[in-house]
Amino acid sequence: MSSRDVVLARVRQALTDVPRGEGPDGPPVARDYRRVHGSRTRAQTVELLAENLADYRAIVHRTDAEGLPGLIGRLLAERGARTVLVPPGLDASWTAGADVTRVEDRVSSTPHELDAVDSVLTGCAVAIAETGTLVLDAGPDQGRRRITLVPDHHLCVVRVPGQVVGSVPEALPRLAPDRPLTWISGPSATSDIELDRVEGVHGPRTLEVILLTADEEEETG
Template identity: 70%
Template sequence: MSSRDRILGRVQRALADVPQDDTPYEQAIPRDYLREHGARRVAETVDLLAENLADYRALVHRCAAGELPTVIAGLLADRKATSVLVPPGLDEDWLAATEVTRVADRPESTPQELDRVDSVVTACAVAVAETGTIVLDGGPDQGRRRVTLVPDHHICVVRVPDQVVSSVPQALERLDPTRALTWISGPSATSDIELDRVEGVHGPRTLEVVLVESGSGPDDPC
């Protein structure tokens, strides 16, 4: 008997005395909680995202769409990066202003090979303002999960305001639960029992988020 069979057997035994007409799970728990906290205009929501990202020690940059290649090139130069990992679907124009060696996201790449890459540049699936969280879903412009967990420096581009939502419930509506979702709130960090903070233990030590204007008006509602 496999571990899976044992676990499912325990679940079945635990549910054996549940009446057939018991209230369905979907109805048993009230779902009348707030979907977002307060009404905000788009610009205010984006400002809240930037504030909460910074509170989690991410480095936040804001620019217009035409400035993005220059901004990314500058961030790589400041990092003294000599190599950058590139997901297969990343917009080539984003790296047009830099001559840093590009490393392809290959399934056969080992963790050791990824660890030798200086930086990785990705897009994101959605960003949550109230929690300062960016979410990756493994799309072509984001790459596989480990390419954003092994390199020490991650540059993540968020299209503003198209990819910004106020709350987690709003983000979940945009995400496919069958995909491998990575929720990131700041650089990787952990603390021991004495609350000594250590960064870079199970992810990038430095997270830089670029909020790039995508053209929607600043006062459009989220």
């Protein structure tokens, strides 16, 4: 008996209790998956996010709206950044405290031009605490996917607690499956056959996350 015969025999066996004429869309499929894991307050969920971001070697900062421009300016200065790439919908006040040249996200930008940019600054769509993951969906304050994959330094602002969820199942309803989603868990990294970790292979070598405390009006507006 060939491997093909074995596979087909197993398929036939698995289908023995399926009524004749029933298609894949026939029987209803229960979708009662567990969305929330455990019981955490919103503050505890934010703390878990910060812990798991750091565990993935992201650098975590905290500030409020008033202190955000100054913090961004300081972080860019500490890296010696002279240029920062910004999406078209990013709040211009975020870079008001930075002595850098703003580079606009242009369709015509080549990979070489993007690689020459010192840093990229974006917002995010949602952040997942249990996995330490940032999800970008190419929204106005995030730009196209490639701008966060080519530059070596990514500064990402997460509004807390409004953009933070506990689990992946909680995040999915907030995301549109037809949008270009980028899931980021720490800086880009890989390991060779000897398990030597190399960072910056297919994305930023350095990921800095700013947890921005938003006021209640912004959270609910």
